[in-house]
Amino acid sequence: MSTSSETRELSTGLVIAGAYADKVRRTIFAQLRDLVKQDKEFAREAARASAELNMVLYNILVGELKIDKGDVVRIRVNYRVEPEKRITWLYNTLRIEAFKRIPDENVEKIVNNIISTRLEQILERFRVAPREAEKVVKEFEISEEEAERVIKPPPPPTPPTPIEITPPAISPTQIVSEIASIDIIGETAERGFVAKLCRSDGSVLGLVSLTPTSEGEVVVDAIVVYMQKAYRYLARTKKSIELLIEEPQKILEDLSKTTPTEISSSEAQKLIEEKMKSLI
Numbered sequence: 001m002s003t004s005s006e007t008r009e010l011s012t013g014l015v016i017a018g019a020y021a022d023k024v025r026r027t028i029f030a031q032l033r034d035l036v037k038q039d040k041e042f043a044r045e046a047a048r049a050s051a052e053l054n055m056v057l058y059n060i061l062v063g064e065l066k067i068d069k070g071d072v073v074r075i076r077v078n079y080r081v082e083p084e085k086r087i088t089w090l091y092n093t094l095r096i097e098a099f100k101r102i103p104d105e106n107v108e109k110i111v112n113n114i115i116s117t118r119l120e121q122i123l124e125r126f127r128v129a130p131r132e133a134e135k136v137v138k139e140f141e142i143s144e145e146e147a148e149r150v151i152k153p154p155p156p157p158t159p160p161t162p163i164e165i166t167p168p169a170i171s172p173t174q175i176v177s178e179i180a181s182i183d184i185i186g187e188t189a190e191r192g193f194v195a196k197l198c199r200s201d202g203s204v205l206g207l208v209s210l211t212p213t214s215e216g217e218v219v220v221d222a223i224v225v226y227m228q229k230a231y232r233y234l235a236r237t238k239k240s241i242e243l244l245i246e247e248p249q250k251i252l253e254d255l256s257k258t259t260p261t262e263i264s265s266s267e268a269q270k271l272i273e274e275k276m277k278s279l280i
Contacts, residue, residue: 005080007090010053012076013280014099017061018069018142021054032081042085048130049087053077055126055133056091056119062140064110065098069142072099091115175226176233176256179205182248186279193245194275197224206268208233208251209275212241220244220254223263223271230268231260 008031012023028050029036029043036043057075061067074097078090094115098107114122126133180200184193185207192211196204206224213219218241222233235258237244244250263271 005082005088007078007080009076009078009093012074014072014074016069016142017067017071017073017098018140018146019144020057020061020073020075021050021137021141022144024054024057024075025050028087035081039085045085045087049079049089051130051134051137052123052126053089054137056089056094056114056122057096058137058140059118059122060096060111060114061098064114065100065107067098067100069140073097074099091119175205175224175231175260176252178226179252179255182208182251184245185276188278189280190278192218192241192278194279195248195251197222207272207275208255209278210241210244210251218244220251220258221271221275222255223268223275224260225265225268230263230265232263232268232271233258233260 010024010027010031012020012027015023025047028046032042032046036046061073067073076093076095078093080088080090082088092115094111096107096111178199179197181198183196183198185195187193188209188211190211192209194207194209197206197208198204205226206222208220208222211219211221213236217236217238220233220235220237224231224233233255235254237250237254239250239254
């Protein structure tokens, strides 16, 4: 064990709410498996820490947000592994994404309110009766098999908005000039990224995915809806994915050199949904 504290991040990825507690436990043990193998006492500390976090999350998700077991959530929080073999959650870094019809600002307000006003009360209840607290969390859980049957991917948070019809003087290859910003939505399981393509007024033209290949290239795949028509730009570039993320203008350079293919609206919607489902 190091003589100085070490900070790490726990992220559940998208998980059905009824399975969040098990995902937290499995993730913390996976991240600390080397330490757990070396020290059985530390294994008990990992179990204690996961139970503590799950109780805090239960109060937020079920007690305040009224999350149902079939809703989807994503949880991120940092923690420290102290030299004295103690796991300390950095609750001020706790971030929860809840895919239910609850505005994000309401979720953030509730999370901040719980952490600032009721965290000590929740932790005290856990310290006094940890088994009873964990029992409440377990009663909310569902089996992994049931989770696999009922989990539904969340709807795209920002689908392309209806595009205003503009004069037909602009050809499909000039659509790229309409893109004012490329905003990253999230990372994919293939270590790539998905981003929104936006106009200067904030309206969304479409989505672009960046997927690294084993040959060291990056596949740039953009779906754009313009003048009530859908287009697909598909290109490969030798630029690194780090460069494309740091300098989105480089993505536009590759798209501007690519001739788009017109596709049906149903195919465009399917491709957009697949890109959103690839997010972790």
